[in-house]
């Protein structure tokens with residue numbers, strides 16, 4: 001079984017993926033952030049580094065897709081390949097931070113890869129308003145993320161909303177995390193588990 005957690009920067013994906021992997025004994029797959037060779041430079045100069053970063057994330061996410069397919073285990077994945085293309089790359093192109101020819105070039109590679117990608121059995125979307133995202137990004141305290149603008153987060157949030165509204169590839173669970181503290185409050189984590197269990201029952 002393949003479960004994926006999706007959502008904007010700082011929504012709580014990595015934290016929830018870690019907690020769910022322990023709770024259900026699923027194998028967790030995380031994003032390549034700490035050893036990412038472009039992320040720091042990207043936030044310093046988005047226009048210069050956007051193409052290199054997108055290709056890096058695409059390759060890294062496709063490697064995960066391959067591993068999930070080959071492992072035969074129950075896996076929970078922190079963010080999907082769809083988000084790289086439909087949210088981040090598309091947004092950078094719209095903001096003119098990724099040139100038209102680079103975006104076209106990127107999309108042609110993504111389209112080829114897409115044929116080998118299966119949608120997760122369950123997609124869990126953590127929806128949060130921008131102030132929540134800002135608070136949680138600052139709580140995490142990665143230096144290179146300190147300059148992320150409200151405008152960038154809002155644009156990504158709009159893209160997430162549109163993408164989720166049109167998502168038909170598989171089962172979808174939307175969790176509004178603005179008023180949930182699943183890190184500190186056991187009852188909030190319990191509420192999320194109840195909602196996931198209800199979806200999992202429908203899968204078997």
Ligand SMILES: Nc1ncnc2c1ncn2[C@@H]1O[C@H](COP(=O)(O)OP(=O)(O)O)[C@@H](O)[C@H]1O
Nearest residue numbers: 009010011012013014015136139140180181182
């Ligand atoms: N619902 C929540 N309530 C309180 N703190 C949260 C919540 N979700 C995430 N956090 C905190 O916010 C920070 C960012 O969360 P993280 O899981 O790294 O987000 P993401 O992986 O979506 O970018 C972490 O310090 C985490 O502990």
Ligand SMILES: Nc1ncnc2c1ncn2[C@H]1C[C@H](O)[C@@H](COP(=O)(O)O)O1
Nearest residue numbers: 008009010031033054057084088089145
């Ligand atoms: N495809 C991407 N393009 C640009 N930036 C990306 C992409 N995928 C992830 N990121 C960034 C956003 C954050 O700064 C880090 C980690 O993501 P997070 O949502 O905090 O787990 O990578």
